[in-house]
Amino acid sequence: MEVKYNILVVDDEKDIRDVVEIYLINGGFNVITAEDGIEALEVLKNEKIDLIILDIMMPRLDGVRACMKIRETQQIPIIMLSAKTEDSDKILGLNIGADDYITKPFNPLELVARVNSQIRRTKVFTETNEKDEYSVGALTLNSETREVFVEGKFVRLTPREFDILEVLLINIGRVLSTEQIYERVWKEDFCNSDNTVAVHIRNIREKIEINPKDPKYIKLVWGVGYKIEK
Known part of the structure; x- marks a missing residue:
């Protein structure tokens, strides 16, 4: 049904x-x-x-x-x-x-x-993932429970922020363009004039990074996109 x-x-x-x-x-x-x-x-x-x-x-x-x-x-x-x-x-x-x-x-x-x-x-979204948990450094994301922890402390993300972080972790070590992130998370065609992805990533950094201006996890690759390093 x-x-x-x-x-x-x-x-x-x-x-x-x-x-x-x-x-x-x-x-x-x-x-x-x-x-x-x-x-x-x-x-x-x-x-x-x-x-x-x-x-x-x-x-x-x-x-x-x-x-x-x-x-x-x-x-x-x-x-x-x-x-x-x-x-x-x-x-x-x-x-x-x-x-x-x-x-x-x-x-x-x-x-x-x-x-x-x-x-x-x-x-x-989570049904297509091959595993439930992704970790790098002190950052852990669980796709099944949709929870994120940094140094063992729970971090509250919006559903959209969670999905962006999950996409980056699934593709750890790989640079994803703003267009790729948008289309994988929003499931619709990317609009070149839209800064939505950048706004969400800034919000994620504020929540998971010790120093958002010098991020440890989500790295900007100028002219290309974003990545999380292994």
Whole structure:
């Protein structure tokens, strides 16, 4: 029997919630809705949620603060919605732990496609790996439990950050271009103008490196890409 994934749609505009819900249900998903971040956090206490669509501009608890709160305890994929189009807003969303970002007005079919991409990446990604654990130096990543440890201490990564680190560890010693990393993790064609990979790698370094400006693990090979050395 086909598994139906639970999607939490959080937006203070009822019309948007209703449209997104219709398209997601037609796409084969179960949908739960919330009007703001506080209501979303309550839903997460009682329901198993596989992905969150989270608007930024909301009363009581906005999407930025809600995302940060969710990331304190959970690694559920988050797609952020915003009427803002500036790169700084997109980077902010990624920096606080979002996995994707889409601006309003948006094509509901594109949103459903992005939901499908996130679900595939999260649920299928580790099934293609030949082993469960990868280590280099004091860094250890477990694909089965989706946990990362540095010097025995647990490091909390977003799902997207985890997958980027996993791709680099699977290909340890090999330089991967930004395009290769993007297409293997996002499962879609690379956009040359997109700095998303660099933003995520900077975030990973902040979490796993003693000195992010002089990284021990993720090395930049100028003009080529990134690698983790053996």
